[in-house]
Amino acid sequence: MNQNVKKILFGCILIFLMIQLIRPARNIDYGQLPSSDISKVYQIPEKIQSILRNSCYDCHSNSTDYPVYSYIQPLSFYLENHIQKGKKELNFNEWGHYSDRKQANKLESILNQIQQKKMPLPSYIYLHHGAKLSEKQIEEMASWIGRIQAENGKAK
Structure with a gap:
């Protein structure tokens, strides 16, 4: 192997090892479910x-x-970025802080996303096969969301 190629390879390995020392903050809440969690609402x-x-949490x-x-960089950066985007869009632990209107819109969005099989994301399902929703699970979720909408007077 050429001396320059060895130096470049050594440099790449060194950079890869060094970025392993960088750890983004983890999305872990060790406490109980907050009072604002959807299960409390x-x-x-x-x-x-x-x-x-x-499939969602x-x-x-x-x-x-x-x-x-998730402990290997740069995968950890990618995962944390993905999780932060997901939480920004919808956070089940913060559900009680959403307005009634926002809750209704989120329920409608959840229903649409799972019926169109856009959620869970295919990239997530690829690595977490058990997260894929069966037709029966989609129907159960749709039925439950429909009941919530009816109870809140927001049924279509």
């Missing part, structure tokens, strides 16, 4: 709560269950 059947925890709550690969 609505009565959620266990099946629905299980779907939310399994990693990116849309204040507590992420991190996979092993």
Whole structure:
């Protein structure tokens, strides 16, 4: 191998190892569910709560269950950026702080996203096969959201 190629390869390995020392803040809340969590606002059947925890909470709550690969840079940066964007769009732990109108809009958006199979994201499902929603789970979520909308007078 050429001496210049060895130097470049050594430099790349050194940079890769050095960025492993940089750790972004983790999205982990070790406490109990906050009083603003969606489960404190609505009565959620266990099946629905299980779907939310399994398919939504990693990116849309204040507590992420991190996979092993999340400790490797630059994947960690990518994941944290993705989680922050997800939480900015929708945070189930902050649900009670949303206005009634925003809650209604979010429920409608959740319904549309899961029915169109845009959520969970395909990139998330690729690495978390168990997060993929079955047709039955989509129907259960749609039914539950429909009941909430009806109770709040927001049914279409």
